[in-house]
Amino acid sequence: VQLVESGGGLVHAGGSLRLSCAASNFYFDNYALAWFRQAPGKDREGISVIRSTDGSAAYADSVKGRFTVSIDRSTHTAFLRMDNLKTEDTGLYNCVILFFLGGGTPPLAPILSCHPAEFDYWGQGTQVAVAS
Secondary structure (H helix, E strand, O other): OEEEEEOOEEEEOOOOEEEEEEEEOOOOOOEEEEEEEEOOOOOEEEEEEEEOOOOOEEEOOOOOOOEEEEEEOOOOEEEEEEOOOOHHHOEEEEEEEEEOOOOOOOOOHHHHHOOHHHOOOEOOOEEEEEEO
């Protein structure tokens, strides 16, 4: 499994960015792609997750109403649209993939609270810097 993030950069507060996470090298259709971020000196935080089968999503309170996640199922690519960025959004943004091997539609929100060690596959990350 390979995950490749892109789209990070430097913006001023109030600006927008769109991150991409392209997942490849797997053959299973029921999965979730989640975004985690880590600000300097802080713990990694799960901020958004989306389910491949129906596009349902969950968000951390810190980004709810400002960030929107979407998915292109044909390319296994998740997008994170980040609007009204704040300086506290600065950090390294990674995506992870979680396969629902048992099928069904497990709840998404708990994924954001998972310890990073619970995920087998991570991208290299893309850096986001928000200047005041």
